[in-house]
Amino acid sequence: MTEADDLRQHYRIVVVGGGPVGSLTALELARSGIDVLVLEAAPHTTDVPKAGTIHARSIQLLTRRGHFAAPDVDAGAASTTFHYAGVWGLEITAPPGEGPAIAGIGQSDLERLFTARLIGLGTPVLKAAMVTGVDQDDGGATVTFTHEGRTRRVTADWVVGADGARSIVRRSVGFPATETAPTAAALLGLAVLDDPATAPRGWVRTERGWTVLNVNHGGFSRIITFDLDGPHEDHRRPLTAEELQETVDRFAVRPVPFRNARSLSRFSDYSRLVDDYRFGRVLLVGDAAHVHFPLGGQGLNLGIGDAVGLSWRLALVARGQADPSVLDAYSRERHACAAGVIANVADQRERMRIGVDGDRLRHELDVLLEDRDRNRALGSVISAQSQPAPSTLQDAARGDFAANTVLETDTGVTDLIRLHVAAGNRGLLLGGDASESVRALVEPCWGERVRVIRARNLGPTTVLVRPDGEVAWSGEPGDGSELVARLAETFGGSATRARLTSAGTR
Numbered sequence: 186m187t188e189a190d191d192l193r194q195h196y197r198i199v200v201v202g203g204g205p206v207g208s209l210t211a212l213e214l215a216r217s218g219i220d221v222l223v224l225e226a227a228p229h230t231t232d233v234p235k236a237g238t239i240h241a242r243s244i245q246l247l248t249r250r251g252h253f254a255a256p257d258v259d260a261g262a263a264s265t266t267f268h269y270a271g272v273w274g275l276e277i278t279a280p281p282g283e284g285p286a287i288a289g290i291g292q293s294d295l296e297r298l299f300t301a302r303l304i305g306l307g308t309p310v311l312k313a314a315m316v317t318g319v320d321q322d323d324g325g326a327t328v329t330f331t332h333e334g335r336t337r338r339v340t341a342d343w344v345v346g347a348d349g350a351r352s353i354v355r356r357s358v359g360f361p362a363t364e365t366a367p368t369a370a371a372l373l374g375l376a377v378l379d380d381p382a383t384a385p386r387g388w389v390r391t392e393r394g395w396t397v398l399n400v401n402h403g404g405f406s407r408i409i410t411f412d413l414d415g416p417h418e419d420h421r422r423p424l425t426a427e428e429l430q431e432t433v434d435r436f437a438v439r440p441v442p443f444r445n446a447r448s449l450s451r452f453s454d455y456s457r458l459v460d461d462y463r464f465g466r467v468l469l470v471g472d473a474a475h476v477h478f479p480l481g482g483q484g485l486n487l488g489i490g491d492a493v494g495l496s497w498r499l500a501l502v503a504r505g506q507a508d509p510s511v512l513d514a515y516s517r518e519r520h521a522c523a524a525g526v527i528a529n530v531a532d533q534r535e536r537m538r539i540g541v542d543g544d545r546l547r548h549e550l551d552v553l554l555e556d557r558d559r560n561r562a563l564g565s566v567i568s569a570q571s572q573p574a575p576s577t578l579q580d581a582a583r584g585d586f587a588a589n590t591v592l593e594t595d596t597g598v599t600d601l602i603r604l605h606v607a608a609g610n611r612g613l614l615l616g617g618d619a620s621e622s623v624r625a626l627v628e629p630c631w632g633e634r635v636r637v638i639r640a641r642n643l644g645p646t647t648v649l650v651r652p653d654g655e656v657a658w659s660g661e662p663g664d665g666s667e668l669v670a671r672l673a674e675t676f677g678g679s680a681t682r683a684r685l686t687s688a689g690t691r
């Protein structure tokens with residue numbers, strides 16, 4: 186475990202907040218050989234009754250980054266039933282060879298996994314370190330924190346704020362954000378149900394409100410209530426077991442007795458999205474950048490996408506291999522994803538309202554879910570697979586997510602996910618017939634950033650895949666100028682015009 190006295194004065198990158206998103210961001214940076222320090226306010230990881238649904242796109246990202254086991258490329262598509270606005274029947278499908286459509290993993294378990302790997306790499310993670318402010322100038326940033334009663338400071342080239350919804354990094358730096366006011370009030374807690382067999386399980390709506398019970402026989406059940414009639418009178422007032430019990434009984438229209446309530450909190454449909462994820466030398470990931478009503482289990486999934494989308498780019502910048510302007514694409518892409526989630530969550534909330542309007546919208550939803558294509562399209566939205574959409578390598582266009590596929594390389598038959606795992610934080614340039622000319626063109630400048638691999642079954646097509654699985658370029662290389670321009674834009678470096686001379690590339 187890291188001790189404060191072991192810390193140096195300066196780090197390449199300081200990550201503030203070692204929750205699930207901060208620990209993943211730091212781990213990805215550390216695996217790229219970047220010197221990172223994590224400052225985390227809590228003394229240790231505790232189980233929180235929050236994220237437990239890991240959606241298909243997050244699974245696909247975490248397998249490509251080597252944190253989850255690579256699936257069998259020959260396995261068929263996986264499908265599962267989920268809910269939208271509390272209505273079951275949404276079909277979520279993961280493409281063939283991509284693993285499950287949903288994984289039930291608690292966010293604290295993910296945090297423990299990432300933190301253990303980080304510590305295994307020798308990265309300092311200082312616990313009980315409460316960051317109180319971040320200052321920056323052109324040359325770097327200073328992070329002030331308290332630890333064991335002492336105020337300390339470290340400096341960094343870059344700071345990543347992963348410190349959750351109340352982010353001191355965001356407030357201290359003054360990131361502009363767009364907010365919507367709360368219109369709904371939700372309560373959350375863990376408790377032991379007196380009679381789990383008869384308790385209303387899952388998402389249940391009555392004429393008074395919603396209860397959501399993840400019933401656990403013999404252990405603690407997660408209990409949530411949704412009141413869509415108005416916001417909390419005072420959202421800072423601590424929730425008591427009595428208030429939770431009274432609300433559950435009222436919404437369930439019958440007594441649902443429980444005991445030993447703990448982890449009690451209030452939340453709402455208040456939303457906030459920073460306008461830009463970067464402010465000078467400070468970047469945001471996870472709830473520090475975006476918060477919204479937790480409908481559809483999307484918040485942590487957004488954060489996983491942020492961590493993976495930022496870390497390979499920030500590693501390039503921190504190593505001096507790319508200009509900081511490559512980080513603009515991080516902000517643009519992740520802002521669009523979060524804006525999409527905030528919009529679908531608002532839509533779900535309207536469909537959950539009690540009364541005539543909610544009934545009408547729920548009826549519309551029932552009709553939509555009956556239509557297989559529209560149902561699947563909505564399932565892709567909730568599982569973040571439409572941002573960008575999965576596509577086979579041969580058909581991929583820029584901006585698609587390259588679905589896993591079998592690849593016949595010079596060292597044997599493998600698949601895209603396994604190549605990603607082996608490439609670490611480097612991109613993949615998969616060349617079919619043109620691979621040798623492409624290699625000669627690309628390796629002198631981008632060899633440390635991109636792995637060039639011949640994949641015979643791609644034929645004339647060459648595909649450039651980013652470490653986060655997205656296609657940066659695809660096509661027949663021609664004179665190579667378009668490919669080189671895209672390499673420079675994506676991975677930094679010189680876009681000096683180069684030409685492929687081999688006849689095989691034409």
Ligand SMILES: Cc1cc2nc3c(=O)[nH]c(=O)nc-3n(C[C@H](O)[C@H](O)[C@H](O)COP(=O)(O)OP(=O)(O)OC[C@H]3O[C@@H](n4cnc5c(N)ncnc54)[C@H](O)[C@@H]3O)c2cc1C
Pocket residue numbers: 201202203204205206207224225226227234235236237238239292314315316317347348349350352353373452470471472473479481482483484485486487488
């Ligand atoms: C009821 C509920 C259910 C949910 N279910 C899901 C779900 O199923 N799927 C899903 O994807 N999302 C879900 N979410 C959302 C999910 O919990 C969050 O999106 C997720 O916790 C965000 O992770 P994070 O690492 O960005 O922030 P956090 O988990 O908040 O972690 C931030 C970390 O920063 C630390 N920190 C804070 N301030 C400081 C400071 N000043 N100095 C140093 N460290 C600091 C904190 O101690 C913490 O460890 C749910 C949320 C709720 C409320």
